[in-house]
Amino acid sequence: EAGVAQSPRYKIIEKRQSVAFWCNPISGHATLYWYQQILGQGPKLLIQFQNNGVVDDSQLPKDRFSAERLKGVDSTLKIQPAKLEDSAVYLCASSSQGTVEGYNEQFFGPGTRLTVL
Amino acid sequence: GQNIDQPTEMTATEGAIVQINCTYQTSGFNGLFWYQQHAGEAPTFLSYNVLDGLEEKGRFSSFLSRSKGYSYLLLKELQMKDSASYLCAVIDSNYQLIWGAGTKLIIKP
Numbered sequence: 001e002a003g004v005a006q007s008p009r010y011k012i013i014e015k016r017q018s019v020a021f022w023c024n025p026i027s028g029h030a031t032l033y034w035y036q037q038i039l040g041q042g043p044k045l046l047i048q049f050q051n052n053g054v055v056d057d058s059q060l061p062k063d064r065f066s067a068e069r070l071k072g073v074d075s076t077l078k079i080q081p082a083k084l085e086d087s088a089v090y091l092c093a094s095s096s097q098g099t100v101e102g103y104n105e106q107f108f109g110p111g112t113r114l115t116v117l
Numbered sequence: 118g119q120n121i122d123q124p125t126e127m128t129a130t131e132g133a134i135v136q137i138n139c140t141y142q143t144s145g146f147n148g149l150f151w152y153q154q155h156a157g158e159a160p161t162f163l164s165y166n167v168l169d170g171l172e173e174k175g176r177f178s179s180f181l182s183r184s185k186g187y188s189y190l191l192l193k194e195l196q197m198k199d200s201a202s203y204l205c206a207v208i209d210s211n212y213q214l215i216w217g218a219g220t221k222l223i224i225k226p
Contacts, residue, residue: 042217
């Protein structure tokens with residue numbers, strides 16, 4: 001079975017520019033997560049989707065970050081405008097169960113390494 | 118607040134055994150995961166504990182004590198490829214996954 005796909009793998013931008021990341025979860029996985037992982041830290045959940053609805057976006061800096069999952073499959077995460085502190089790896093993960101039905105293992109994509117100069 | 122504590126870094130010798138501890142204080146508990154993350158790569162699933170006791174899977178074992186808010190990951194017969202970060206994550210009462218900062222394990226020949 002194909003894994004979680006993400007693109008691009010690397011991105012370098014200047015502060016105040018915009019950037020978008022794309023994620024394609026494992027086929028049939030209803031739950032999709034976007035994480036931010038700063039070097040030396042654990043992943044920080046930015047947003048969680050159940051199908052195309054948002055379950056949790058409490059840690060998403062909504063003044064600059066946005067995410068969507070229009071058809072309940074692919075998702076995009078956008079940063080506009082970027083700040084220096086946004087430099088991190090952005091991980092997308094998917095799982096076959098959501099928070100209501102219980103919990104299941106999350107499968108991670110390779111991540112996008114963002115450098116903001 | 119919710120908190121997960123792990124040692125920042127550990128060093129062990131190839132062929133030896135190492136135990137990585139994780140203590141947690143969360144609003145409720147619905148399970149605990151251990152993930153392995155090699156440098157520059159995504160985390161990969163190692164184990165899941167929801168009941169007290171030891172779960173063994175090959176060279177890796179994971180232990181849970183819910184009353185103590187404590188888990189450990191035990192790695193036996195260490196190999197150089199085991200050099201990685203090991204992340205502890207707890208599912209809280211809202212079924213949200215709370216992540217620790219990870220333990221960087223360095224294996225020396």
